[in-house]
Amino acid sequence: TTAAVFQIARPLLVTSPANIRGYDGEQQNRGLELNAYGLLLPGLRGMVSATFLRPEITQTSTLAEIGKDAAGVPDKTFSASLDWDTPWVSGLSLNGRVIYTSGSYLTNANNPWQKFSDWTRFDIGARYVRAFNGRPVTIRANIENLFDNNYWLTTGSFVTVGSPRTYILSAAFDF
Numbered sequence: 385t386t387a388a389v390f391q392i393a394r395p396l397l398v399t400s401p402a403n404i405r406g407y408d409g410e411q412q413n414r415g416l417e418l419n420a421y422g423l424l425l426p427g428l429r430g431m432v433s434a435t436f437l438r439p440e441i442t443q444t445s446t447l448a449e450i451g452k453d454a455a456g457v458p459d460k461t462f463s464a465s466l467d468w469d470t471p472w473v474s475g476l477s478l479n480g481r482v483i484y485t486s487g488s489y490l491t492n493a494n495n496p497w498q499k500f501s502d503w504t505r506f507d508i509g510a511r512y513v514r515a516f517n518g519r520p521v522t523i524r525a526n527i528e529n530l531f532d533n534n535y536w537l538t539t540g541s542f543v544t545v546g547s548p549r550t551y552i553l554s555a556a557f558d559f
Contacts, residue, residue, distance in 0.1 A: 409444030411454040427469035456538040460486040503535035
């Protein structure tokens with residue numbers, strides 16, 4: 385398990401009425417991050433994570449924004465995952481993950497009608513490990529965003545549409 389308490393000060397990104405971006409003041413991100421991971425039962429591994437964040441505007445020339453949340457920064461994120469070694473096929477593991485991110489504001493003004501919605505995403509996958517010519521080979525197949533939900537990813541000044549349902553197939557060879 386891990387726990388972290390932190391405070392990060394960074395320049396505050398603002399957008400002028402003429403749609404010009406620049407830095408004006410400071411944003412302080414104060415938070416708590418908790419993680420736990422490990423073997424739950426033989427062949428079953430788990431991980432949980434929670435982050436609580438206060439992205440506060442502490443300095444800016446727009447006095448009405450002091451004390452408000454910085455744009456694009458969610459105040460809560462949670463995730464949990466399981467990885468299970470199947471008993472019927474040696475080397476085959478199945479896994480699943482759920483991710484939750486709270487909503488965030490579009491602007492530093494914190495208008496409630498300009499807020500991105502919170503979102504939850506589910507992912508599933510499989511991993512197969514087998515020796516080939518005496519060397520381990522790992523094949524992975526994953527489906528991210530299993531239910532094809534629409535959502536916005538926001539990280540401060542960066543906003544993008546979340547990926548639709550995505551299929552990923554990969555192989556790793558140890559030499």
